[in-house]
Amino acid sequence: MRAMSRLSRVDLHVHSEISDGHGSLDAIHEHAREQGLSVVAVADHYDPMDPRRDYDAPARLQAILEVRSLAHSRRAAHAAGAAPDGTLALVGIERGPVSIPGLPQDLDLVIGSVHYLTRPVAARQGDLFNSDFWAAYRDDVLRLALDPQVDVLGHIAGYLPMDPLLNPGSTLQERRAMEREIAARFFDRSWYDALFFRAAATGKAVELHCATRTPGPDEVRLGLGLGVKFSIGSDAHSLDRVGDVAWALDLLESLGATARDIFIPAEAPGRRCR
């Protein structure tokens, strides 16, 4: 049996029924408690700038803010009581590569993920190793690392926005294999250096994305050496995946990381200026 990690178990990337996940905040919170998590963050998709968006953005934001208010009032009630809750529930969003004008400031965290490119690149299906496309991707991630709205750089080397290049019908497993190949070819040491340098300077966390097990040990070691904080996220879209973070904890332990290397959002609402 695996030894208990001395790093606290957190999961800062969970989708609820508000976007494309399952379960309410309460159901996710309960599951996180059962998993012994110290912090769980629901970060539903909210990206009004996304040209491929298929939901009503104001209604989505309204739903997120209601759940956030619920989480904040529960937290206040627990803090006032004699038996504080063992698992802190946070509510934030996962947005895309473009800043959202007027985003409320009292979300607990904002994950920024490059779900699509911000500059047009001529792309055709089957051209998976299009170097212009991946250069644009690298630039978008570097730009996110300077974006004051973003707390966490989400899945930088996994869940890549490769749909425009993909032949239809590829399986999830094939996609993961393609992503590994793309990362090996196009995400070189100098890019990680530049990215981690920026993240450390701006105080942004880089996500350890448990669903794709990325980035890999060499990159995480490099980031730790440069003072980057890492955020642990399952990217769970179903209740049974909430808290599925053993990969990240094992990796951090094996690299000698300490609690200081793990990103935990401040609890207080309204702490940021955006």
Ligand SMILES: [Zn+2]
């Ligand atoms: Zn994402």
Ligand SMILES: [Zn+2]
């Ligand atoms: Zn996600």
